[in-house]
Amino acid sequence: MTSRPLPDGVTLSEREGATVLSARTHACALDLSLSGGHVTSWIPNGHDETLWLSPLTTFTPGHHIRGGVPLIGPWFGRGNSGTEEPQHGWFRRAQWKLASVEVTPDGTINVSLDLAEIRNYPGFEVEAARLHVRAGATLELSLDVTAGGTPLDLEAAFHTYFLVSDVRETTVGGLENVPYTDAARSRTAGLGPSVLRFCAPTDLVFEAAPPLVLSDPGAARRIVIDQYHASRTVVWTPWQSDVAATADIPDSEWTRFVCVETAVSEGGTVHLAPGTTHTLTARYTLEHS
Numbered sequence: 494m495t496s497r498p499l500p501d502g503v504t505l506s507e508r509e510g511a512t513v514l515s516a517r518t519h520a521c522a523l524d525l526s527l528s529g530g531h532v533t534s535w536i537p538n539g540h541d542e543t544l545w546l547s548p549l550t551t552f553t554p555g556h557h558i559r560g561g562v563p564l565i566g567p568w569f570g571r572g573n574s575g576t577e578e579p580q581h582g583w584f585r586r587a588q589w590k591l592a593s594v595e596v597t598p599d600g601t602i603n604v605s606l607d608l609a610e611i612r613n614y615p616g617f618e619v620e621a622a623r624l625h626v627r628a629g630a631t632l633e634l635s636l637d638v639t640a641g642g643t644p645l646d647l648e649a650a651f652h653t654y655f656l657v658s659d660v661r662e663t664t665v666g667g668l669e670n671v672p673y674t675d676a677a678r679s680r681t682a683g684l685g686p687s688v689l690r691f692c693a694p695t696d697l698v699f700e701a702a703p704p705l706v707l708s709d710p711g712a713a714r715r716i717v718i719d720q721y722h723a724s725r726t727v728v729w730t731p732w733q734s735d736v737a738a739t740a741d742i743p744d745s746e747w748t749r750f751v752c753v754e755t756a757v758s759e760g761g762t763v764h765l766a767p768g769t770t771h772t773l774t775a776r777y778t779l780e781h782s
């Protein structure tokens with residue numbers, strides 16, 4: 494961004510070498526790191542924290558942050574080939590730069606970040622990417638990805654870690670009869686239940702991205718998840734049995750989050766002609782229940 498002054502309530506600070514933007518307005522509090530283009534906290538006025546952030550995470554540039562909203566792309570997991578490195582692509586490890594920030598009279602914060610570090614991997618030529626964050630009573634995230642000079646089979650996701658009081662009590666509605674593959678169980682196929690509950694490690698890839706409701710009765714709240722230009726919803730929790738496999742999640746924290754990911758991935762790839770752009774959007778709205 495130019496050297497224009499930041500709006501009232503918006504500050505930039507440094508954490509472990511990363512630049513962190515914090516905004517405090519009468520509509521919400523928002524924190525995001527320019528390393529990874531990563532939203533780490535959103536607290537709409539009248540509610541508690543929405544996003545889980547690992548107490549063991551690092552913000553160090555070049556690594557990825559555990560928790561918040563990791564930006565996945567330009568491939569998901571190990572990609573269509575099954576062999577891409579690093580896992581979940583490089584957007585979440587790259588440096589992003591502040592393109593603009595404004596606060597509207599109602600306290601909504603609009604931030605745009607541009608991908609500042611294009612990495613070259615054969616078959617994944619990215620010309621540009623921009624993240625738009627609109628945070629107030631709702632949080633809306635849009636990721637524009639533009640293909641480079643060759644066609645791009647794009648995979649991308651908002652890999653959002655929602656803070657819940659207990660994953661064992663948490664449910665997800667909106668996936669009834671949606672076909673899924675179960676990545677935790679040899680990719681067996683199934684159909685989503687009317688209400689998805691958690692009782693084991695879960696890694697379900699649903700073949701649609703409908704509106705969802707994440708219910709957290711312990712916190713007496715619901716989170717409405719609206720998804721646009723997405724083809725997949727991924728629901729993940731390592732559960733108690735698998736949490737130790739992820740070094741930057743304390744073993745005791747497994748009950749405290751569930752990932753509901755708005756994605757174009759795993760059979761739902763977007764085929765982009767050179768120079769064309771796809772925009773993936775997720776919007777979160779909190780309701781007291």
Ligand SMILES: O=P(O)(O)OC[C@H]1O[C@@H](O)[C@H](O)[C@@H](O)[C@@H]1O
Nearest residue numbers: 580581652676696727729739754
């Ligand atoms: O540890 P990572 O790379 O952030 O991935 C966490 C999880 O992310 C999910 O999206 C995947 O479906 C899981 O298979 C994976 O374990």
